[in-house]
Amino acid sequence: xxxxxxxxxxxxxxxxxxxxxxxxxxxxxxxxxxxxxxxxxxxxxxxxxxxxxxxxxxxxxxxxxxxxxxxxxxxxxxxxxxxxxxxxxxxxxxxxxxxxxxxxxxxxxxxxxxxxxxxxxxxxxxxxxxxxxxxxxxxxxxxxxxxxxxxxxxxxxxxxxxxxxxxxxxxxxxxxxxxxxxxxxxxxxxxxxxxxxxxxxxxxxxxxxxxxxxxxxxxxxxxxxxxxxxxxxxxxxxxxxxxxxxxxxxxxxxxxxxxxxxxxxxxxxxxxxxxxxxxxxxxxxxxxxxxxxxxxxxxxxxxxxxxxxxxxxxxxxxxxxxxxxxxxxxxxxxxxxxxxxxxxxxxxxxxxxxx
Amino acid sequence: xxxxxxxxxxxxxxxxxxxxxxxxxxxxxxxxxxxxxxxxxxxxxxxxxxxxxxxxxxxxxxxxxxxxxxxxxxxxxxxxxxxxxxxxxxxxxxxxxxxxxxxxxxxxxxxxxxxxxxxxxxxxxxxxxxxxxxxxxxxxxxxxxxxxxxxxxxxxxxxxxxxxxxxxxxxxxxxxxxxxxxxxxxxxxxxxxxxxxxxxxxxxxxxxxxxxxxxxxxxxxxxxxxxxxxxxxxxxxxxxxxxxxxxxxxxxxxxxxxxxxxxxxxxxxxxxxxxxxxxxxxxxxxxxxxxxxx
Numbered sequence: 001x002x003x004x005x006x007x008x009x010x011x012x013x014x015x016x017x018x019x020x021x022x023x024x025x026x027x028x029x030x031x032x033x034x035x036x037x038x039x040x041x042x043x044x045x046x047x048x049x050x051x052x053x054x055x056x057x058x059x060x061x062x063x064x065x066x067x068x069x070x071x072x073x074x075x076x077x078x079x080x081x082x083x084x085x086x087x088x089x090x091x092x093x094x095x096x097x098x099x100x101x102x103x104x105x106x107x108x109x110x111x112x113x114x115x116x117x118x119x120x121x122x123x124x125x126x127x128x129x130x131x132x133x134x135x136x137x138x139x140x141x142x143x144x145x146x147x148x149x150x151x152x153x154x155x156x157x158x159x160x161x162x163x164x165x166x167x168x169x170x171x172x173x174x175x176x177x178x179x180x181x182x183x184x185x186x187x188x189x190x191x192x193x194x195x196x197x198x199x200x201x202x203x204x205x206x207x208x209x210x211x212x213x214x215x216x217x218x219x220x221x222x223x224x225x226x227x228x229x230x231x232x233x234x235x236x237x238x239x240x241x242x243x244x245x246x247x248x249x250x251x252x253x254x255x256x257x258x259x260x261x262x263x264x265x266x267x268x269x270x271x272x273x274x275x276x277x278x279x280x281x282x283x284x285x286x287x288x289x290x291x292x293x294x295x296x297x298x299x300x301x302x303x304x305x306x307x308x309x310x311x312x313x314x315x316x317x318x319x320x321x322x323x324x325x326x327x328x329x330x331x332x333x334x335x336x337x338x339x340x341x342x343x344x345x346x347x348x349x350x351x352x353x354x355x
Numbered sequence: 356x357x358x359x360x361x362x363x364x365x366x367x368x369x370x371x372x373x374x375x376x377x378x379x380x381x382x383x384x385x386x387x388x389x390x391x392x393x394x395x396x397x398x399x400x401x402x403x404x405x406x407x408x409x410x411x412x413x414x415x416x417x418x419x420x421x422x423x424x425x426x427x428x429x430x431x432x433x434x435x436x437x438x439x440x441x442x443x444x445x446x447x448x449x450x451x452x453x454x455x456x457x458x459x460x461x462x463x464x465x466x467x468x469x470x471x472x473x474x475x476x477x478x479x480x481x482x483x484x485x486x487x488x489x490x491x492x493x494x495x496x497x498x499x500x501x502x503x504x505x506x507x508x509x510x511x512x513x514x515x516x517x518x519x520x521x522x523x524x525x526x527x528x529x530x531x532x533x534x535x536x537x538x539x540x541x542x543x544x545x546x547x548x549x550x551x552x553x554x555x556x557x558x559x560x561x562x563x564x565x566x567x568x569x570x571x572x573x574x575x576x577x578x579x580x581x582x583x584x585x586x587x588x589x590x591x592x593x594x595x596x597x598x599x600x601x602x603x604x605x606x607x608x609x610x611x612x613x614x615x616x617x618x619x620x621x622x623x624x625x626x627x628x629x630x631x632x633x634x635x636x637x638x639x640x641x642x643x644x645x646x647x648x649x
Contacts, residue, residue: 207418212431212482213490332504334464336446337407338455340504 026050026176027100027119030073054175062168064138068130069123069172076122079231080115083238086308088283088295088315091115104281104291108186113274114238116187117194120173121230124195128165128224132158139164142222149220153206156219162202166195182246182257182277189259189275196272197233201225234274242269244277284315295354302352314354324349393456397422402429402436403449411453412463417492425452441477443470443509450506451493467505471495527593527624528601541626545614550630551591552610563596565604565624591615592623601627
């Protein structure tokens, strides 16, 4: 009798931990050596945690592409940590956890919107790049050049097939966003916004192949922008994200939740904008329930009045200042041929951290 | 029985099994992979195959991403190097086509702007003569100023230049013939011959000033040319001593046979020879002086 109850409680606990684990769990692809494109071990789809059945099928059918998908998630996380490096929430990841961002993304906040967009863009970007590099036999250069060559140049090189990368990202990242609830609708929208950023920033890149570097012979191809540029763009979208409200409609398949702009007099979000419908927590103090780590001991900029300045980043609590001496290489000189010699300098830095 | 079934049900929940697989540290070294690779310089890259390093970066500094592209684009620059319009042409071009790979540096090393300007001033006219302007990809404004880490022009290196000039030996210190007649001729052309030990050497207005010790021995002096008064406070001069080398005078403790002339009131040295006691040549000198008939 009692043992049966214990078993039942264990069952509930595991279900609960599964729910509280945060999502989408497929971001754990960024973890683990065996998912890396460098590793020589074959990818075991079944061992990747958090994949829904559709993603599992995708993995097995397109195992060749999975290293690029994993690389793309990593790219997105790195870019997130760069873009938010001076913010109260700085895209911290949690070690030893499948929910690598913790519960901060459980709510439908604008932080969650950004992470979805940048991760989705990262996957599309990495897949597109690996296709152009020829690391996969399933894809390659985009051979359907759009339009005739311009005046004075011809098509050449390897035009990156961003459409294919976007297709892969859509198939994989949106696979778990087929529920009729508002959160699923929000995630699909933000994922697509991330992918759209790539398609809209493709540009012609050209090389001169003429004699002695002249441009008598010039070839051009479509190329993705630098991923940093995409990160900058999406960060602007984060800052101007549109707040929504949830509406419920009864459809033939039951209740369906959709999103509507909260303020009618504001510009309605386009498919390129990020959307959210829940407020962000105060990231000033640590709060395990919201996933906030707080800003205590964060480095801040004493001379800035912006968000990364000590006043705002430290939430008015003030900051400590200490002096650090760091040994650095300096006055490096290249000697022909061929070595570099450097002097060693001790530099003094004032380090300001939040109280 | 029931408890066993309940536990089995609990263990079969997918979340429980998934949780066992995913515990990994986020920090992975391969997150920061190097994007460029080190490749050996191929022998058919004629522009650079005999450069002083063996490995190059790919992609290179001109945006060439495959070795075939490098080979194709570099081939048209080989004739320019053969024109020898500047001693650093190859070094400059290879720093871009086949940039050097250094293990301890992640950033590529670019040519200094001064290296580019120097090669451009020498070679742009040659290219223009063949109808090619200096290309945008070699625009010198792209390259770092010389206080940054970059490949400098040859003169800026600490290495000794090959064309370094050997210092000139002072005329008075060169090896002289030693037969008796030539010694007599040499003496007759000069106003004095002294046996001295050096007390002090200094430099003034580019000349070497030699102050002998007081025990100067008069070997020879012409009649009427040099007086005893001249040797009361002897100062000897080696003309343009700063511009030339006199190894003979390096031994400050040795005795010297010095010959010279009186010019404008100064005793100017025309010959310096280390006095070696007991040597036969100096006995000959003594005998020659005795037979002197100028």
